[in-house]
Amino acid sequence: MELNWNVLNKLNEDFGDSFYLLDSNKFVKNYDEFLGEFQKIYPNTVIAYSYKTNYLPHLCSIVNKKGGFAEVVSKMEYDLAIKIGVIPSNIIVNGPLKTKEHLEYFLLKGSIVNVDSYRELDLIREIANSNPGKILSVGIRCNFEMGSTVSRFGFDVRDAEFIEKFKELKKIDNLYIKGIHCHFPDRNLDSYSKRVDNLINILDLLFKENIPEFVDIGGGYFGKVNDFLAKQFNCNVPSYSDYASIIASRFKEYFKNIPENRKPKLILEPGTALVADTMKFIAKIVEIKNIRGKKIAMTTGSKFNMGLFGLSINLPINVYSEFKNGKFINNVDISGYTCIEADYLFKNYCGILNIGDYIAFDNVGSYSFVFKPPFICPNVPIIDYNGDKFKIVKHKETFEDIFKTYMFE
Numbered sequence: 001m002e003l004n005w006n007v008l009n010k011l012n013e014d015f016g017d018s019f020y021l022l023d024s025n026k027f028v029k030n031y032d033e034f035l036g037e038f039q040k041i042y043p044n045t046v047i048a049y050s051y052k053t054n055y056l057p058h059l060c061s062i063v064n065k066k067g068g069f070a071e072v073v074s075k076m077e078y079d080l081a082i083k084i085g086v087i088p089s090n091i092i093v094n095g096p097l098k099t100k101e102h103l104e105y106f107l108l109k110g111s112i113v114n115v116d117s118y119r120e121l122d123l124i125r126e127i128a129n130s131n132p133g134k135i136l137s138v139g140i141r142c143n144f145e146m147g148s149t150v151s152r153f154g155f156d157v158r159d160a161e162f163i164e165k166f167k168e169l170k171k172i173d174n175l176y177i178k179g180i181h182c183h184f185p186d187r188n189l190d191s192y193s194k195r196v197d198n199l200i201n202i203l204d205l206l207f208k209e210n211i212p213e214f215v216d217i218g219g220g221y222f223g224k225v226n227d228f229l230a231k232q233f234n235c236n237v238p239s240y241s242d243y244a245s246i247i248a249s250r251f252k253e254y255f256k257n258i259p260e261n262r263k264p265k266l267i268l269e270p271g272t273a274l275v276a277d278t279m280k281f282i283a284k285i286v287e288i289k290n291i292r293g294k295k296i297a298m299t300t301g302s303k304f305n306m307g308l309f310g311l312s313i314n315l316p317i318n319v320y321s322e323f324k325n326g327k328f329i330n331n332v333d334i335s336g337y338t339c340i341e342a343d344y345l346f347k348n349y350c351g352i353l354n355i356g357d358y359i360a361f362d363n364v365g366s367y368s369f370v371f372k373p374p375f376i377c378p379n380v381p382i383i384d385y386n387g388d389k390f391k392i393v394k395h396k397e398t399f400e401d402i403f404k405t406y407m408f409e
């Protein structure tokens with residue numbers, strides 16, 4: 001569907017003056033392409049889609065139908081995966097805070113829990129002892145030197161206690177340590193090269209006698225970005241195939257002597273790489289002010305709609321105007337509707353901009369509406385547009401949605 005002012009104005013009339021547009025066909029394409037690049041090299045690769053990045057049920061369901069796994073970090077996300085119909089053995093549970101009650105629930109259902117701490121190990125031992133007839137599946141989240149900020153997640157694999165605890169765990173009859181996991185936030189290729197080196201060292205150390213069922217290298221890959229966006233990152237933006245050739249090739253080589261049908265699963269946990277470029281945020285220009293020489297255009301949106309990326313950089317935008325010869329304007333800051341001084345969606349825009357125009361902010365699919373607080377206004381709807389059809393996949397939030405958990409006197 002070609003976007004233009006008339007299309008956006010019709011959506012405004014039907015659904016309100018700001019909204020997200022989703023392109024779920026693009027999501028399917030990204031999923032197939034990303035997985036395909038890895039499977040070309042290492043066929044036993046699986047995607048465990050990171051729910052926290054964008055847990056739109058419509059997208060989680062696409063992943064499930066394609067045979068992908070769910071990567072979840074809370075009971076809320078776990079319940080969502082179950083509601084969508086994901087089978088428990090296709091759910092990977094990560095995250096630093098899991099209560100004993102929840103751990104027991106995930107493990108007895110048959111999901112894979114990646115253990116994050118010694119506290120969790122102790123709880124899992126207790127759960128295994130009190131459920132002798134059940135086989136429990138776990139992975140170990142590994143934390144190692146990456147040459148950047150020290151991550152607070154997982155086990156420091158250099159810690160002397162770590163190996164001892166691992167050996168103790170292996171002795172528990174009904175506990176099956178299926179694999180190892182890591183995740184770091186850096187998106188550059190060097191980060192993945194270091195992850196692979198370290199995971200291979202850990203495999204040498206922990207899995208000498210038996211073959212693991214999986215190696216999970218986490219998420220954090222860049223999605224597809226245009227030049228305008230790429231220039232704002234302090235590294236080159238790798239392509240899907242760049243990531244695959246660093247990661248999949250190394251594991252292909254490492255596991256070369258293992259027969260194809262016994263090779264460990266290579267698990268990837270992308271969120272941003274699949275979803276970031278599948279959503280746009282649309283807002284309308286309602287006013288253009290000039291305050292002591294500074295031009296400010298206020299919109300019906302807010303930076304709180306735009307996600308984590310939008311807080312630090314200018315996302316790519318397109319302006320849709322009703323008029324052929326709109327007014328050109330220099331260095332205008334495009335602001336949000338909230339009362340926060342710093343609520344700007346784009347700084348120093350130069351181009352055509354008029355009251356009544358719509359602005360489409362690109363690459364807002366990751367950490368956007370899942371991060372949006374009900375600050376001042378409820379959240380806006382999400383509309384899937386494919387071909388020439390529009391379909392609502394999340395309703396506009398209402399007063400009732402926000403206030404149903406509060407007590408009124």
Ligand SMILES: Cc1ncc(COP(=O)(O)O)c(C=O)c1O
Pocket residue numbers: 050053071094095183218219220221269270271272273366
């Ligand atoms: C364990 C884990 N896996 C996957 C992801 C997804 O990251 P991204 O959306 O950057 O791919 C995250 C994000 O924080 C994470 O913590």
